[in-house]
Amino acid sequence: QSVLTQPPSASGTPGQRVTISCSGSSSNIGSNYVYWYQQLPGTAPKLLIYRNNQRPSGVPDRFSGSKSGTSASLAISGLRSEDEADYYCAAWDDSLSGPEVFGTGTKVTVL
């Protein structure tokens, strides 16, 4: 049902760089900011990136966001075991599908 598509899984070894994509359309990513959330097992989501590439205070600079056209990406550099979590992109959607939409989610596994 989500209009923002993410790969279901991604993985890497400690220290590696992992990138998660979020594909949308002109009515969401193409014309609005992208946000990223991290959800550790059994906990509420946490804001990781806002307005495409801004980090809230306390979020390590290992996490970075970018946007190009109707797609966005979250990069995790220097992967750590505590980064193992689900990651969701989100954006405002100007179409009838709904103002706020979340991506399908990506499970990041640290090997």
Added chain:
Amino acid sequence: QLQLQESGPGLVKPSETLSLTCTVSGGSISSSSYYWAWIRQPPGKGLEWIGSIYYSGSTYYNPPLKSRVTISVDTSKNQFSLKLSSVTAADTAVYYCARQGRGEVLFDYWGQGTLVTVSS
């Protein structure tokens, strides 16, 4: 430090109305900079935004749920509430309340979430 806490029944029968309340502490729900939102997550699945409310009572909802959802606010109690009618098993989920930046998909404070199961 702002805190949000969901409360309400953990079990609701099919066709009945799910009712939850979110109590905000450590800050005022009447801030002009924020909306207050409900988001849910079915077991093992992704996040779904349900709807949001401003302290004035202005609301907007996710279109697929709009006909069944009512969100209200009580500024005197620093609370906002969710009602979801005619529930089915598909409404079984962890329900989160969250603070939302006005005009953004920015949810910066979240409650811990409460599991609501729809079952007879």
